[in-house]
Amino acid sequence: MFDHILLNVSNRKESMKFYTPVLQILGIKALYDQDKYTAYGTDRFHFWLRESESKDVTRKAHLAFSAASRKEVDEFYETALASGGKSNGAPGLREHGPSYYAAYVLDSEGNNIEAVCNK
Numbered sequence: 001m002f003d004h005i006l007l008n009v010s011n012r013k014e015s016m017k018f019y020t021p022v023l024q025i026l027g028i029k030a031l032y033d034q035d036k037y038t039a040y041g042t043d044r045f046h047f048w049l050r051e052s053e054s055k056d057v058t059r060k061a062h063l064a065f066s067a068a069s070r071k072e073v074d075e076f077y078e079t080a081l082a083s084g085g086k087s088n089g090a091p092g093l094r095e096h097g098p099s100y101y102a103a104y105v106l107d108s109e110g111n112n113i114e115a116v117c118n119k
Helices: 012-024 070-082
Strands: 005-009 028-036 037-041 045-051 062-066 088-092 100-108 113-117
Touching: 005 012, 012 045, 012 070, 028 045, 062 088, 070 088, 070 100, 070 113
Parallel strands: 005 045, 062 113
Antiparallel strands: 028 037, 037 045, 088 100, 100 113
8 A cells, every 4th residue: 555645536426436346355445535535545544536626637647556466456457347447457467577466447537546466
């Protein structure tokens, strides 16, 4: 996991339809959901969605979530696709190292979301 990341999104509730089931596979759940913010995490807030007041939310992000196993990476990918994500790289070994197993999906806002297992 990471400390925290915030994504500005145009429609927070719509984004939650993607992130809630996808992150649940990795043991991450919504811990806070008020006003314009939703925060996900395990024991504290790590990942925030903020509904932007600006019409310009064109900045895209790359987020890499830690997975405990290659099976979790596979499940993350399948759940992401079933939840409206688009493939940006099917699960498999990557050039980043001999045990770097990852999958990439684009969320509904076009952000590149990765699940990676280094085992």
